[in-house]
Amino acid sequence: MSGPVAFLGRIDRALASEAPGKVAPTARSFVAKRAAAADAHPQFDELRDRARAIRMETLAELDTHLARFADAAEAVETKVHWAADAAEANRIIVGIALAAGARTAVKGKSMVTEEIELNEALEAADLEVTETDLGEFIAQLAGEKPSHIIAPILHKSRQDVGRVFTEELGEPYTDDPDELNAIAQRHLRQRFLTADVGITGVNLGVAENGTVALIENEGNGRFTTTAPPIHIAVMGMERIVPTMADAAVVLDVLARSATGQPLSVYTNFVHGPRWPGDPDGPDELHVVVVDNGRSATLGSATAEILGCIRCGACLNVCPVYQSIGGHAYDSVYQGPVGSVVSPGLWGLDPWSELSHASTLCGACREVCPIRIEIPDLLAEVRAQGVEAGMAPGWLAGGISRYEKVSADAKKWRRYEGLAAFGARFLSGSDGWLKRLPSVGKGWTDHRDLPAPKKKPFRDRWEERDGA
Numbered sequence: 001m002s003g004p005v006a007f008l009g010r011i012d013r014a015l016a017s018e019a020p021g022k023v024a025p026t027a028r029s030f031v032a033k034r035a036a037a038a039d040a041h042p043q044f045d046e047l048r049d050r051a052r053a054i055r056m057e058t059l060a061e062l063d064t065h066l067a068r069f070a071d072a073a074e075a076v077e078t079k080v081h082w083a084a085d086a087a088e089a090n091r092i093i094v095g096i097a098l099a100a101g102a103r104t105a106v107k108g109k110s111m112v113t114e115e116i117e118l119n120e121a122l123e124a125a126d127l128e129v130t131e132t133d134l135g136e137f138i139a140q141l142a143g144e145k146p147s148h149i150i151a152p153i154l155h156k157s158r159q160d161v162g163r164v165f166t167e168e169l170g171e172p173y174t175d176d177p178d179e180l181n182a183i184a185q186r187h188l189r190q191r192f193l194t195a196d197v198g199i200t201g202v203n204l205g206v207a208e209n210g211t212v213a214l215i216e217n218e219g220n221g222r223f224t225t226t227a228p229p230i231h232i233a234v235m236g237m238e239r240i241v242p243t244m245a246d247a248a249v250v251l252d253v254l255a256r257s258a259t260g261q262p263l264s265v266y267t268n269f270v271h272g273p274r275w276p277g278d279p280d281g282p283d284e285l286h287v288v289v290v291d292n293g294r295s296a297t298l299g300s301a302t303a304e305i306l307g308c309i310r311c312g313a314c315l316n317v318c319p320v321y322q323s324i325g326g327h328a329y330d331s332v333y334q335g336p337v338g339s340v341v342s343p344g345l346w347g348l349d350p351w352s353e354l355s356h357a358s359t360l361c362g363a364c365r366e367v368c369p370i371r372i373e374i375p376d377l378l379a380e381v382r383a384q385g386v387e388a389g390m391a392p393g394w395l396a397g398g399i400s401r402y403e404k405v406s407a408d409a410k411k412w413r414r415y416e417g418l419a420a421f422g423a424r425f426l427s428g429s430d431g432w433l434k435r436l437p438s439v440g441k442g443w444t445d446h447r448d449l450p451a452p453k454k455k456p457f458r459d460r461w462e463e464r465d466g467a
C-alpha cells in the first residue's frame with residue numbers, strides 16, 4: 001500500500017496539485033452540516049456519551065459478543081466465516097464466488113474490502129467486479145483509490161467526473177449533476193440485475209440476533225444485498241454492538257457526524273438470507289469477519305481507536321487533511337483516524353510517519369461521536385515510532401538537544417540570543433522569516449515564521465512589572 005514516495009514527498013506532490021482547492025471547501029461544508037445537526041439535537045452530547053460507552057464496553061468483551069453474533073447469525077441460516085488476515089479473507093470470498101460458478105460481482109461501499117484489496121483478488125480470479133456506490137464507481141473508472149472514508153472522490157469536481165465519464169464510458173461530456181447521476185444509473189442498473197454475487201461492508205453487526213446493519217444514501221446497497229443470489233458481507237471484527245437498541249444509538253450519532261443527516265437515507269438491516277415468501281433477497285448470506293491486525297491493536301495502547309465507527313468527521317475538521325487531501329496518506333484510512341488505524345493494522349514501519357501530520361489541535365476529538373482521544377493516540381504512535389528508532393536523525397538529535405537546553409536557564413538565554421542574532425540576517429523588514437535553510441525549509445516553503453525577538457517576552461514582562 002505504501003508507495004515508493006515517502007510521506008513528505010507525497011505531501012509536496014499533494015500541495016502542488018489541485019486537490020487542496022477541491023478538498024477543503026467540501027470538507028468544511030461537512031463540518032458545518034455536522035455542527036448544525038449537533039445543534040439541532042437537544043441531547044446530542046448525551047447520545048455521544050452513550051455511543052462511547054456502548055463501543056468501549058463491547059470492545060472490552062469483544063470475543064463474547066462476536067461468539068453471540070456468530071451463533072445468532074447461524075441460527076437464521078447466515079454462514080459466518082473467520083479470516084485472520086487479508087489473504088484469508090480474499091480466499092474465502094473468492095472461494096464462495098467460484099464455488100457458485102459466479103462470473104460477475106457488484107459491490108457496495110466498504111472500507112474493509114478496500115483494506116484487504118478485494119477487487120484485485122476477484123479480478124485475479126477472472127471475476128468482473130463493479131463498484132456501485134457512485135463515488136466508488138467513479139474512482140474505479142478513474143483507476144484511483146478513495147481519498148476519504150465516506151466520500152471517496154472528495155478530491156474531484158463535477159467537471160472531473162464529466163471527463164471521467166467521457167473518457168471511460170464514451171458518454172458526451174456534461175458536468176450537470178442530474179445528468180451525471182442518470183449516466184451512472186444507466187450503466188449500473190443492468191449490472192445489478194445480472195450480477196451473480198453482491199458484496200458489501202458492514203456498519204454494525206448486532207450480537208443479540210445476528211443482524212447486519214448497512215447504511216447508505218443511494219439505494220445501491222439495497223440493490224446489492226437483494227438482487228444477486230449470493231450476498232457476502234465483509235465485517236471488521238470490531239464492528240459489533242450487543243443489541244438492536246445499541247445499534248440505534250450508534251447509527252444516530254453516525255449519520256449526524258458523517259453528513260449532518262438525522263439518519264441515512266437507507267438503513268438496511270439484513271437478517272439471514274431470503275425467507276420463504278420474501279419477494280426478494282439472496283439465497284445465500286455469508287458474513288466474513290476480518291481480523292487483519294485488529295486483535296493486535298486490541299491488545300495495544302491504541303486499542304481505543306477500534307471504537308471508531310468510520311463517520312469521517314475527524315478527517316473533515318482536520319486542518320492537515322483539508323490541506324493535503326486523502327491520497328497523500330497512501331492508506332485506505334486517511335486523516336487523524338487513519339494515522340492511528342494504519343500503524344495499528346500494518347505496523348509502525350512506515351505507517352507511524354502519518355501520525356506526524358497533525359498539529360494535535362484537538363479538533364478531531366471535539367467532533368468524534370465516540371469521543372475517542374485521537375490526539376493522545378497520535379502522540380502515542382509518535383512515541384512508539386521514536387522508541388522503534390524511526391524518527392529521523394535530525395529530529396531525535398534536535399529534541400535531545402532541546403531537552404538539555406530548555407532545562408538550563410543560562411543555556412536557554414544564550415541560544416535565545418543566538419537565534420535572535422541569526423534571524424537578523426534571515427528575516428525581512430516585517431520581522432518574518434520567509435526562507436529558512438535545511439529542515440526549516442519544510443516550514444518556510446509553505447508559510448512564514450515570526451523571527452525570534454531581540455528582547456524576549458520574559459524580559460519585556462519583567463520590565464513592565466518593574467515599571
Ligand code: SF4
Nearest residue numbers: 308309311312314368
Ligand atoms: S475516529 Fe471518531 S471522528 Fe474519526 S472517523 Fe472514527 S468515529 Fe468518526
